[in-house]
Amino acid sequence: MALVLNEDEVMLRDTAEGFFAEKAPVKALRTLRDTNDETGFDRALWSEMADMGFAGIAIGEDHGGVDMGFQAAGLLAEQMGKNLTASPFLSTAILAATALREAGSDAQKSEWLPKIASGETVMAVALDEGPKHNPAGIETTAEKSGNGFKLNGAKAMVVDGHVADQLIVAAKTDDGLAFFLVDPKAKGVEIERTIMVDAHNAARIDLNDVEVDGDALIGETNAEDALHKMLAAGRGIVAAELLGAGSEAFRSTVEYIKERKQFGVPVGSFQALQHRSSHLYSELEIARSAVLGALTALDAGDENANRYCSMAKAKLGEVAKLAALEGVQMHGGVGMTDEYDIGLFLKRVRVLQELLGDAAYHQNDYAKANKF
Amino acid sequence: MTDMNLDEFRTEVRGWLAENCPEEMRTPVEGDQDVCWGGRNFEFQSEAQKVWLERMAAKGWTVPTWPTEYGGAGLSRAEEKVLLSEMRKINARSPLTSFGIWMLGPALLKFGNDEQKAEHLPKIARGEIRWCQGYSEPNAGSDLASLATKAEDKGDHWIVNGQKVWTSYADKADWIFCLVRTDNTKGKHYGISFVLFDMETPGVEARPIKLISGRSPFCETFFEDVKVPKENLVGEENKGWTIAKYLLTHEREGIGAAAPMRPIHEVAAMSLGLDESDRLADPMLRTKIAEAEIDDWAFGLTMARKLAESKAGQSMGADSSMLKYYGTELNKRKFELMMDAAGHDGLEWESERSRDGKLARSWLRTKANSIEGGTSEIQLNIISKHILELPGA
Incomplete structure (x- = not known):
């Protein structure tokens, strides 16, 4: 590898x-x-x-x-x-x-x-529906209707959903989960932009008797293999984004504690902060390997690649969150101000760690896959 | 080396191993009794263990990357990887494990003179001499540089007096690599010298220390008027701290790497059982096990990555402290979970069922992981100072 x-x-x-x-x-x-x-x-x-x-x-x-x-x-x-x-x-x-x-x-x-x-x-992929990532629990349906399908359901946390020129909707068919191309302006599609805590895009999308042609179906009426590959890629890439956000939160924090003085010395000279910083450095190094391992496995077509991407998402969800939390704490009062960037990292990491499954989701998934 | 050459090398290795690795040496190592440590007084567990060592040593494969003149095979890192992966495929045991290979060898290759290399390295490679490490003292643990074992200059030799502690297997070792104080006038890091001597020299005494595991892998080692010839000094007099630190980075890389063990979730599933949806009956433990196993995967990748990076000409440096810190803390966490998973069964100490408390004793042994070779706190200090460059670290 x-x-x-x-x-x-x-x-x-x-x-x-x-x-x-x-x-x-x-x-x-x-x-x-x-x-x-x-x-x-x-x-x-x-x-x-x-x-x-x-x-x-x-x-x-x-x-x-x-x-x-x-x-x-x-x-x-x-x-x-x-x-x-x-x-x-x-x-x-x-x-x-x-x-x-x-x-x-x-x-x-x-x-x-x-x-x-x-x-x-x-394009935006409309996948999740409830408050937590749960692809196995998708309830949006695609019923056969004439030469095409009729879609019904409600999607949430659709990233870039309000500006997409084209939607890809995951819905249940008689054969399994499938993807459908849906024009966001089609009749029965209602899109509400939901600006998130991190100031990035998302939307809620309601689908009420939305009629699509037969050729709107992407491939087959059971696209679960493709769904899993897409989820793996998405999780691996979000993990990489978390690595970037977590590493930058950490870097700027270390820089800050070298400058900020209290009791006449830089606060970074206190061992209480040094040890937590060194621990976080170690966690970020381990996390980096998880991302590299998962994405190279995906490129190599490794049979465990999907699992590794899920594991990387679990690890990065935890580590980037720790980096952001420690970042705010070590910044002290200014960490609570909008002026300093560290708060923006806290918010972005909170969204990314939730997206496509948080650490608990993927730990549970790991356990299920390993039969315990 | 090109990939094609590597493929050829792999074929050659595979053929040689098939022919030369005895069947008995293709079973998992169950405990220390299965490890070949070598040395003057080593009692081979079996003829197969002896033959395996001799054959591998003759190929230079006990120390594959060392130069051939010193008993190695001069392999590149890539070739070594091929050798190790082929050995793993047939579950071949390591033919020889020793502090000579793992710690002293790399230090001698870097700092030893030609005579020292020619004298000591081949004997390490062939498993003829077993080494121990004389570093810690009763008053010099985390603060290693404050060591006080005194070496008095007597012209062509020193007279050494003092005490070492936590000397692993000192009672079984033939020679010791030892830090002694040759000067105490210029601050603690100056005045330390790195010397080698025979454990049979008059005045050396090793006493085993009984540990919480009931075992005694460590000793207290006493020196009373021990005569050490000056030619046994490695590097420069008073400047042994550099060598000591270099050797520690090798030691740390080694301690961070834990031996493979059975997945915790398997033990837990067997011991605690699964509920109607095939989940571990204890949901809290289930999450912790998943978390630890994911960390274990990512840590394994990190070891491989750091090794690959250092191969590409980038020094691992203080990252060996990161690996040591994370690896040992993770190992302790894994054994705590293993004990949780095993429950009452894991507490048995002397029964045949528990193979003399194998799990409990291993669990206790892991508590030393984050103390030996520099405590976790010391590793965190090193990261703060050398990697993060925090003030005053």
């Missing part, structure tokens, strides 16, 4: 590091938030990301992508985590692209994947 980055990956990481720090730093998120931006991300930025090949990172070259794989996608996500960058990367370039790539017919792939890679189309 390649746990050390190769030359191409190092180059991509360095490029991404410079790109996001310059084009989409934390300040950019503040602007989106404070101007109540309707889109919730910068469309010009997304267009530039597409030009850089980022939107097509997990899309084959025959469909206009650069096909660098999930390890590479993780390197981008890590930088976005570090800068709290708002973009439809997860919703469109990872979740939607993977669902289409894994389940779609040749015609569907040819139609949609190039539009994702070029940045032309923003």
